[in-house]
Amino acid sequence: MSYYPPPPSYPEQPGQPHHSWQAPPPPPVPPADPRREIRTLSAAYQRLRRVASLTALGYFVLFLLLSAYLPGLMTTKITGGLTIALMLGLIQLPVTLIAVAAYEKSARRRVDPLAEAVRLQADPTTEGARR
Numbered sequence: 090m091s092y093y094p095p096p097p098s099y100p101e102q103p104g105q106p107h108h109s110w111q112a113p114p115p116p117p118v119p120p121a122d123p124r125r126e127i128r129t130l131s132a133a134y135q136r137l138r139r140v141a142s143l144t145a146l147g148y149f150v151l152f153l154l155l156s157a158y159l160p161g162l163m164t165t166k167i168t169g170g171l172t173i174a175l176m177l178g179l180i181q182l183p184v185t186l187i188a189v190a191a192y193e194k195s196a197r198r199r200v201d202p203l204a205e206a207v208r209l210q211a212d213p214t215t216e217g218a219r220r
């Protein structure tokens with residue numbers, strides 16, 4: 090019996106005992122289910138679209154509803170010629186830009202890694218080409 094582990098040229102036998110000086114064997118990797126990953130990617134992308142769309146469109150629908158059903162409130166002057174309706178209309182652009190920025194940030198953080206994993210699973214040869 091030797092005090093040294095076998096040289097790397099010898100393949101490790103599955104029935105060999107594991108010694109404390111050896112690195113633990115890696116856990117078995119279960120085969121990935123491509124349908125599950127695609128469903129996860131689709132759900133993440135769908136949620137992202139809903140949140141961004143409802144943010145931008147929801148604000149606009151709120152503006153329209155206030156204009157239709159509360160015209161007295163919308164014509165209330167804030168200062169000089171600035172009314173509440175004009176102020177809410179001017180705020181629409183920053184709200185839309187914030188929704189777009191949040192969409193992009195969330196897509197890069199949550200959806201893009203899932204898409205990259207699905208892409209690599211479909212064609213593992215493109216791993217280095219994407220970077």
